[in-house]
Amino acid sequence: MKLFFSARWTGASDSLEVTNPFDGSLVDTVPKASAEHVRQALDTLVEGAKAMRAMPAFERCEILRRAVAGMHARAAELARTISAEEGKPITEGRAEVERAIETISLSADEAKRLNGESFPLDAAPNGVGKFGFTMRVPCGIVAAITPFNFPLNLVCHKVGPAIAGGNAVLMKPASDTPLSALKLVEILLEAGLPETAIACLVGAGKELGEAICTDDRVRKISFTGSDEVGRAICRMAGVKRVTMELGSNCPVIVMDDADLDAAAAAVSKSGYANAGQVCISTQRVYTSHKIHGDYLDALKAKVEKLVPGDQLKDATQLGPMVREDDAKRVESWINEAVADGAKVVTGGKRDGTRYPATILDGVTQDMKVSRDELFGPAVAVRKCGGIDEAIRFANDTRYGLAAGIFTRDVDRAMRFAREVDAGVLNINGSSQYRADLMPYGGLKHSGLGKEGPKYAIREMTEEKMVVMHLG
Numbered sequence: 001m002k003l004f005f006s007a008r009w010t011g012a013s014d015s016l017e018v019t020n021p022f023d024g025s026l027v028d029t030v031p032k033a034s035a036e037h038v039r040q041a042l043d044t045l046v047e048g049a050k051a052m053r054a055m056p057a058f059e060r061c062e063i064l065r066r067a068v069a070g071m072h073a074r075a076a077e078l079a080r081t082i083s084a085e086e087g088k089p090i091t092e093g094r095a096e097v098e099r100a101i102e103t104i105s106l107s108a109d110e111a112k113r114l115n116g117e118s119f120p121l122d123a124a125p126n127g128v129g130k131f132g133f134t135m136r137v138p139c140g141i142v143a144a145i146t147p148f149n150f151p152l153n154l155v156c157h158k159v160g161p162a163i164a165g166g167n168a169v170l171m172k173p174a175s176d177t178p179l180s181a182l183k184l185v186e187i188l189l190e191a192g193l194p195e196t197a198i199a200c201l202v203g204a205g206k207e208l209g210e211a212i213c214t215d216d217r218v219r220k221i222s223f224t225g226s227d228e229v230g231r232a233i234c235r236m237a238g239v240k241r242v243t244m245e246l247g248s249n250c251p252v253i254v255m256d257d258a259d260l261d262a263a264a265a266a267v268s269k270s271g272y273a274n275a276g277q278v279c280i281s282t283q284r285v286y287t288s289h290k291i292h293g294d295y296l297d298a299l300k301a302k303v304e305k306l307v308p309g310d311q312l313k314d315a316t317q318l319g320p321m322v323r324e325d326d327a328k329r330v331e332s333w334i335n336e337a338v339a340d341g342a343k344v345v346t347g348g349k350r351d352g353t354r355y356p357a358t359i360l361d362g363v364t365q366d367m368k369v370s371r372d373e374l375f376g377p378a379v380a381v382r383k384c385g386g387i388d389e390a391i392r393f394a395n396d397t398r399y400g401l402a403a404g405i406f407t408r409d410v411d412r413a414m415r416f417a418r419e420v421d422a423g424v425l426n427i428n429g430s431s432q433y434r435a436d437l438m439p440y441g442g443l444k445h446s447g448l449g450k451e452g453p454k455y456a457i458r459e460m461t462e463e464k465m466v467v468m469h470l471g
Helices: 035-054 057-073 073-084 091-110 153-164 179-190 207-211 227-238 260-270 289-303 324-341 389-394 410-419 452-461
Strands: 003-005 008-010 016-019 026-031 130-138 139-145 169-173 199-201 220-224 243-244 250-254 284-289 343-346 356-361 377-385 402-406 426-427 463-468
Touching: 003 035, 003 179, 008 343, 026 073, 026 179, 035 139, 035 169, 035 199, 035 207, 057 073, 057 091, 057 153, 057 179, 073 091, 073 356, 091 153, 139 153, 153 169, 153 179, 153 220, 153 452, 169 207, 179 199, 179 260, 207 227, 220 227, 220 343, 220 452, 227 243, 243 452, 250 260, 250 389, 260 284, 260 289, 260 402, 284 289, 284 389, 284 410, 289 343, 289 356, 289 377, 324 343, 324 356, 377 389, 389 410, 402 410, 410 426, 452 463
Parallel strands: 139 169, 139 220, 169 199, 220 243, 250 284, 250 402, 284 377, 356 377, 402 426
Antiparallel strands: 003 008, 003 199, 016 026, 130 463, 343 356
16 A cells, blocks of 8 residues: 555655464555645645534535445455554454444544533623633644554544544554554545545654654644653654553452352453554453452463464454564563563464464562563453552553453442542453543553543643623
8 A cells, every 4th residue: 555645645765564363464555745745735735624623513514424435335344454554353343343434433523523611701800891701723733643452443533533633633643553444544534534634644653653753733732652762752742632542550459249150251351352462451360369269260271261373363362473573572471570570371382473362470569570561462460459459450561541340349449539549441341342432541640631432532622711891
């Protein structure tokens, strides 16, 4: 595929190969963009931002609705592209397409709901004879920097609200998985989005990221990725609006009154979906002493039924990791934990990019698998005492994106909700739940701002205060 910028599809002198993580086969090639291409793209997007600002909300909504129709028409192609370039099972690829369609549809709805509010200025000592109201206006150019693990839906969570809010968009998808984003550009252009209002560049993250983040023509940056890169972006961005969806190592608490089968079933999905390469993947499980052995048995039985293999086959439930280096990192962390006293309950032996569904027992809080973001198909389990110790363990991290608890006790559930430091809290559910319409974002080092079209569109527009001096 070619890149799209400066209102045209174009190539570059260098190219990048997009390969299937399962067998290393070539999926496609894309041109490799440079910092100069970023500058060229922004030259055009400045004009596109003016066109989008002048475009009525009804027309922006209609463009997004036509894009929804285009995505439906190409759903099978999009699902196969996601799975081929990223490695997730085709069933998960299809589910991602459905979610992406929902995200664009929600964004279309929100294009019609951008409004301000009136102010009773006569409530102020100097407000007599004055009437006030607010207006929301587009930021201008929104930079959407996205990761590999949801190469379509996470792009839609940035591009949809940006367009709905009347902005131009510069997309920078992950180099491992750019094809889904480029196909979304095709669909948006076919839906009537002005060619000057969108660009999609693929290339070295450091070079392109610096060029994007330091250019004052970019007013808003929406980034999903690692804590380390997010910090670097914030340092470079200066006086810009930023949304940061960063890392995590999500905990799930299983209390002694929990439905163990439900808790095991939930974690067997949330710990291993997309080979654990999900920011709200369950990474840590804290179980009551009383039910620890029973819970491990239930979880092991379900995890060992997961079917690994070629992600493009319908029967596969656990595909490869996106890169062999990532599989090696997971292997290293698991081996380090075992050396420090943890026990492998099941799994634990890598084969190239493929790492099996793994359960670790007897982990401690100082192990890397407890403290950092594993982003792989392994769950670390530890016994705990009562709810006090469980909450303390859950909070013993710099992250705070999502968490879950399984209990029938409403008091324990409410303590969990009040005291666990996470942006998304699930009661009798795992950490890995997200509806695309809800406010989504983390606390602590897990990020800044919220996603979900209703909330993202506010982050991608700016507020004006208007005061009318009457009589």
